[in-house]
Amino acid sequence: MAKRRGGQHDRGQGSQDSGEARPSRALRGRAGRMSGGRGSGRGSAGAVRLWGRHAVEAALMNPERKHRKLWATREGVAALDGELPADFPVEWADVADLARLVARDAPHQGLVLDCEPLPDLFLDEVLTGDPARPLVVLDQVTDPHNVGAILRSAAAFNACAVVTQDRHAPPESGTLAKSASGALEVVPWIRVVNLARALDEVAEAGYWRIGLDGDGELTLGEALPTGPVALVLGAEGEGMRHNIIQHCDALARLPISSAIESLNVSNAAAIALYAVATRPDGD
Template identity: 70%
Template sequence: MAKRRKAKQRDARHPRLWGRHAVEAALANPARRFRKIWATHEALAELDMPEGLPVEIAGVQDLARHVPHDAPHQGIVAEVEPLEDIAIEDLLDGAADGRPLVVLDQVTDPHNAGAIMRSAVAFDALGIVTQDRHAPPESGALAKAASGALEILPWCRVVNLSRALDQMADAGFWRIGLAGETDMTIGEALGPAKVALVLGAEGEGLRPNVAQHCDALARLPISDRMESLNVSNAAAIALYAAREGNGS
């Protein structure tokens, strides 16, 4: 069984998930622990709730006080324990089947990170690796954007991303950093090895030290009429290219 590091309270509070899809996904995750659920009668009637969960009936206006302003709670809010971290060694131990890894270098926006998680699950990625800092914590916004992927995608948080990239190389991964200023395309950079796709924050891109720990820097072959793509869109295209390049 994979070893997991103890979960950390990065934002000094327990995450609150909202919306039917996010809460349903959390309910289906045996590793998720619930502290409390607030819901309307109508929302509860549409969910298959396990027995023993602490549930409080609440009105729509009451629910709005438990989430950020204008969050689409759809009649249900859940306060949960953060998921336990996965050690990088355990994540890499499961890499024998050739599935790609997604590595995020200081992508801090929860909507982008959540959308990348969703694409990672859609294209059967092995998992996602972020820094322990400079990455979004678990939150309702992240879970909403991930559309259930938060509960099923292995997520490894590391202190030193460059050291983690070295460990990926030792595990046989070909590390491709996405960068717009290089001539090589993603298709040209792909090879027979397992792939780790490394993406940097919008605007800043990959940090120099992280780029130096990549085996190749590659760009997406987009039209000259568009300077760049949103990082979550770029991740989805790169994951598709990696899957096609691997013959999946």
């Protein structure tokens, strides 16, 4: 199963704030009022709580999202790139009130949104698209900051999806969405029961599965083919599990200096995605 994202990846690019006026776009809302719990950073039963301008704005513009309620300062709403529907459920609040709705010290930027989780999506729904777009597979990467940052890089480098194992991945959350900076809404996040079986399905679809491993004999540049690529990354410290390594077609390393042992998994994913995006086309 997975999380469907509404729209193409260019909608997920975070823009830099500037003093220039931005064209107004209609923000989408399907309102349903709720009473919200305070203090934990979690939405009420069955809801996801998002915060921060990029995460909230992307969720509001995503037609796949069903929204429940927005808590906001007037300055926060004024910063949004678009207009809220007239009947959208907004509760005006001050900065201190919003701080009690989110995780400790979370930068909410005057916006906190309770919404439904994104709809489910299956792996085969993303394996029949543009073969030039890579797939990212994460083996037991559980830190929401890392998964969010990888989603952001996946959006930046036009990956077709991010795949994780359902039981060993963080839930959809405000922390993850803030790290993804809007990419949670545009990159399909596929959660599967059995990652090894999913890698078999990826191979059957014609993808070359490259596991990132510091002990790989080849560099990533040497291992990259010209066809569809699935990049497989393991958790920091443990790396990929043995069974997942056995389901890779090649192991490759990033050519980093011996002055440092390894890279953060989100940094490694960004570099690997850049390598795929800039590889020769083979013509």
